[in-house]
Amino acid sequence: xxxxxxxxxxxxxxxxxxxxxxxxxxxxxxxxxxxxxxxxxxxxxxxxxxxxxxxxxxxxxxxxxxxxxxxxxxxxxxxxxxxxxxxxxxxxxxxxxxxxxxxxxxxxxxxxxxxxxxxxxxxxxxxxxxxxxxxxxxxxxxxxxxxxxxxxxxxxxxxxxxxxxxxxxxxxxxxxxxxxxxxxxxxxxxxxxxxxxxxxxxxxxxxxxxxxxxxxxxxxxxxxxxxxxxxxxxxxxxxxxxxxxxxxxxxxxxxxxxxxxxxxxxxxxxxxxxxxxxxxxxxxxxxxxxxxxxxxxxxxxxxxxxxxxxxxxxxxxxxxxxxxxxxxxxxxxxxxxxxxxxxxxxxxxxxxxxxxxxx
Numbered sequence: 181x182x183x184x185x186x187x188x189x190x191x192x193x194x195x196x197x198x199x200x201x202x203x204x205x206x207x208x209x210x211x212x213x214x215x216x217x218x219x220x221x222x223x224x225x226x227x228x229x230x231x232x233x234x235x236x237x238x239x240x241x242x243x244x245x246x247x248x249x250x251x252x253x254x255x256x257x258x259x260x261x262x263x264x265x266x267x268x269x270x271x272x273x274x275x276x277x278x279x280x281x282x283x284x285x286x287x288x289x290x291x292x293x294x295x296x297x298x299x300x301x302x303x304x305x306x307x308x309x310x311x312x313x314x315x316x317x318x319x320x321x322x323x324x325x326x327x328x329x330x331x332x333x334x335x336x337x338x339x340x341x342x343x344x345x346x347x348x349x350x351x352x353x354x355x356x357x358x359x360x361x362x363x364x365x366x367x368x369x370x371x372x373x374x375x376x377x378x379x380x381x382x383x384x385x386x387x388x389x390x391x392x393x394x395x396x397x398x399x400x401x402x403x404x405x406x407x408x409x410x411x412x413x414x415x416x417x418x419x420x421x422x423x424x425x426x427x428x429x430x431x432x433x434x435x436x437x438x439x440x441x442x443x444x445x446x447x448x449x450x451x452x453x454x455x456x457x458x459x460x461x462x463x464x465x466x467x468x469x470x471x472x473x474x475x476x477x478x479x480x481x482x483x484x485x486x487x488x489x490x491x492x493x494x495x496x497x498x499x500x501x502x503x504x505x506x507x508x509x510x511x512x513x514x515x516x517x518x519x520x521x522x523x524x525x526x527x528x529x530x531x532x533x534x535x536x537x538x539x
Contacts (some may be wrong), residue, residue, distance in 0.1 A: 186523040189501030190332050190476060190514040191354070191374040197518075199428045218421045222414055227424075231413070234427035241430060241439055244363050244386055251405065252413040252423055253383040256372030257282075257353045259403075260383060261289035264349055264368065266399045268324050268391055269294035275322045275346075279338070280307040280331035281507055282351065290326070293396070299325055307331065309468040310338045322346055324367060330355035330473050332375075333505040335465070335512065337473035341365045347391060355475050356384070357433060358517060359443035367391055373422055375475070376517045378429050382422035433517065442517050449515050449524045450474035456528045462535040480510040486538055487511075497530050499523075 187194040210217040211226065220227055235250050244250060253259070265274060274294055276287045278301035290296050297319055300311035310331075318325060324347040329338045332354040339359070341348070347367025354375045363369065368387040374380035387405065395404045402408075407415050436442055454472065457463045457479050465472070465479045481487060490511065494502050504510040513527060 183498075185498040185500050186519065186526060187500045188513045188515070188519070188523070188527070190505075190512065191372070192380045193375050193514060193516050194518045195378070195425075196429060196432045199425065199432050199518075202428060203425060217424050220420075222417055222420050227420060230424050230427055234423060234430060237427065237430035237434060238384070241357060241433060242361055242363055242386070247389050248363060248386055249389050249392060249405075249409050251385040251387070251408050252418060252426075253385060253408060254381070254402070254419060256374065256380065256383045257351055257370060258285075258289075258372075260351070260370045260385065261286045262293070263403045263405070264324075264326070264370070265290040265293040266403055267395045267405045268347070268349070268368070269396070270323050270394060271396055273297055273319060273322045275299040275319055275325040277301070277311055277316060277325070277327045278303055279310050279328055280334040280336055281505070282331055282333065282353075283326075283328040286326060286328065286351065297322065302336070306466075307334045307336060308466055308471075310336045310471040313338075313342050318345065320345060324349045326350070330475055332476050332514070333478075333508060333512075335467050335473045335476045335478040336471045337475070338471070339474075347388070354514075354516075355473070357439055357442070358446050358475055360439055373426055375514075376429075378426035379422040381419045382426060429518075445521060446474050446515070446517065449519075449521055450477065452521075452524050452528065453477050453513060453515070456531065460531075460535065462538070463531065475516055476512060476514050478504055478508060478510055478512045483538070484509075489538075490534060493534060494527075494530055497526075499527055499530055502527075 207216055238250060271294055274290060275297045277299050278284060287296055299316040299318055302309050302311050325344060326349045328351045343365055349368045350366055351371055352369050353371030356371050357376045363386060370385045373382035392409055393406045433442060457465050462482050463479050481490060491503055502511050502513060504512040
C-alpha cells in the first residue's frame with residue numbers, strides 16, 4: 181500500500197486510516213450482499229440500520245438530549261446559512277456575531293431573508309480575536325443569535341459558552357466532536373461533515389424540537405426542518421455514502437474513548453504547535469491567545485518571499501495542504517481529530533529545519 185502522507189487541509193480533510201481501510205474492504209461487497217453500500221436503497225432495512233446506528237452513536241458522543249432532533253442533510257453548512265433564517269427568523273429580527281470570514285458569509289446569506297443585527301464584531305482588529313460573550317449587545321426581540329465558534333480560515337475560536345436569553349445557533353463545522361460540548365446551551369448546532377465526521381456533501385443539524393415547525397411560508401420542502409425531521413432525513417435520497425462513512429467515524433471515535441479522550445489529544449497537538457511558533461522569531465501567529473483555535477492554526481513566515489519555497493519543500497516532505505486561505509495568506513495547519521500527533525511532531529521538525537536553512 182502506498183505510504184500515507186500528512187494532510188493538513190482544512191476540508192475535505194484527513195480521514196482515520198482505520199476507517200478508510202474498513203471502507204475499502206467493504207466497498208464491492210457490503211455485509212455479504214454482493215453489492216456496494218452505495219448501491220443499496222436508502223429505504224432498505226439494511227441502510228435504515230446504518231442510519232439509526234449513526235444517529236445513536238452521534239447522540240452518545242455528544243450526550244445529545246432527547247428533546248433535540250438530529251438531522252443529516254445535503255449541502256454542508258453553506259445551505260444551512262439559508263435554512264436557518266428560513267426556519268427560525270419568523271421574518272423578524274435575528275442577530276449574528278461577526279467573527280471572521282465564515283460568520284460574514286452567514287450574515288450575508290441571512291440578510292436575504294430577514295433583518296440582521298450585529299451583536300458584536302472583531303472586524304476592527306482584523307478578526308484577531310473572538311468577541312467575548314459579555315460584549316454581545318443582545319436584542320431581546322431577536323429570534324436567535326448566531327455564532328461561528330471556530331473560524332476555519334482565521335483560526336479564532338470560542339470554546340466556552342454561557343446560557344443565552346434567546347436561542348443560540350452555532351456553525352460547528354470545523355470543531356464538532358473535537359472537545360466536550362453542552363448541547364443544551366444551544367437552540368441549534370449545524371455544520372458540514374468534511375472536517376471531523378466524513379466525506380463532503382453531508383451536513384448535520386442538532387436542534388431543539390421546539391424550534392421545528394416555524395418555517396416561513398414558501399420555504400421549499402427540502403429546506404424545511406419539519407419536513408426533514410418527519411422524513412427521518414430521508415425526504416428524498418440522502419447522501420448515503422457519506423452517511424455510511426460518518427457512522428464508521430463515530431464508531432472509531434468511540435473506540436478511542438469518545439470526545440473526552442480526543443479532546444486531550446487535540447489540546448496537546450495544538451499546544452505543541454503554538455509553543456513552537458511562539459518561541460520562534462521566524463514564524464508568527466497573530467491571534468489573541470485566549471481566542472486561538474485548536475483545530476485550525478494559521479501562521480506567517482517572517483519573510484513572505486520564502487512562502488513558495490516552504491510549501492514546495494513541505495510537500496516534498498509529505499506535509500500537504502499547508503497553504504493559508506487566499507483571504508489571509510501565509511500558512512495554515514488544520515489538525516482535526518483524524519490527524520495523528522506524529523503529524524504535528526513531523527511538521528515541527530520540518531519547520532525547525534526550514535528555519536535553520538533559511539537563516
